[in-house]
Amino acid sequence: MSTANQEPISYELDGEIAMIGLRRPEKRNAVSDRVVEALNLAIERAQDEAKAAVIFGEGTHFCAGLDLAEHMQKPLIGAVMGSRRWHRIFDGIERGAIPFAVALQGAVVGGGFELAAACHLRVADETAFFGLPEGQRGIFVGGGGSVRIARLIGAQRMGDMMLTGRTVSPVQMEVWGGVNYVVPAGTALDKAKELARLAAQNAPMSNYAILNALPRIRDMSSEDGLFTESLMSALASATPEANERLRAFLEKRTARLKAPDAE
Known part of the structure; x- marks a missing residue:
């Protein structure tokens, strides 16, 4: 069934936990302006009615990053304002009122990695791989990665990933500090929900x-x-x-x- 006309973000309240899903599996959950705005609404709703939240991607990949087809059509000022919009929305995750866990599988690339870095508890399964291919695409990170990812893994490691296009395994990313937990394939979402429920019990x-x-x-x-x-x-x-x-x-x-x- 085509997902072209469905909402790009799903939202469900599971007890005290808000479940927020990226719903563009045919595009490896690439982030467009429509996705960002729908994500913003879900984040605001979660802050109002949940005690913790989980972000996940439908399909075999978490998020392959920026929707490049849309990005290419933007004028310079549009690209700047779009980046600033990402910053404000991702700030709502990182410095909001409730903890966010994120479940990672498959591609965690570019803007997908930036989204994950804004969350507080990052769970990657064994299929996950991390990449920052902006150098090869002729662009630069725009979703807060130069601050958040660099502070997680270090500017030198982030620069290496951007300069060379190398991808990094979840085990190595855990050693670097980019993820908190590495779990067997297919279990990241369950672990993320478990952690969110623990955090929801706090004052x-x-x-x-x-x-x-x-x-x-x-x-x-x-x-x-x-x-x-x-x-x-x-x-x-x-x-x-x-x-x-x-x-x-x-x-x-x-x-x-x-x-x-x-x-």
């Missing part, structure tokens, strides 16, 4: 501080970062929910942490 103020204070502190001087940390720590601890959660822990009504390999 909303704690999640907000993690998503919004940590990246800002990274950009500050050490002294400014420590001062901001103190303020956020006090604010988070002052909420009624924090008081109840701390009391439950002290009264042994919640489980204590265990070593990763403990039964």
Whole structure:
């Protein structure tokens, strides 16, 4: 069945988790302006009614990046404004109110990698491969990759990928810091949902501080970062929910942490 006329983004609320799907499998989920705007609506909806979200791609690939056929038709100012639009929308993921997990399989290329980098928990299955072919296409990243991807894996590694067109395996990308988890083929979505559900159990103020204070502190001087940390720590601890959660822990009504390999 043709998917040409269907909505390019799917949205479903699974309990407290918003499931957001890229729905252009015939185009390897390439990102067009229509996709970006539909994604923006889904992100805003998720912030309003969910406690965490999962982004995934339908079909065998997560996202092959920018829709180049559409991009070629844009005037210079249109390309600049389109890039800035991506920045604002992806910022809504990275520095919003709820955590986003992303499930990655097949191509995670160009703008697809930029979208993944805006999420907080990145799960790649064994079929995933990462690429930044902008150098070979005569273009440059425009969805925030020069900031987000470079900070995840380092500017030198990102430059290598762009200059040479090399693709990187999920295992290597985990070593570099570009993904958080590598799982067997076909299981990335299940793992991403599991992680989103764990994050959804946290206090909303704690999640907000993690998503919004940590990246800002990274950009500050050490002294400014420590001062901001103190303020956020006090604010988070002052909420009624924090008081109840701390009391439950002290009264042994919640489980204590265990070593990763403990039964």
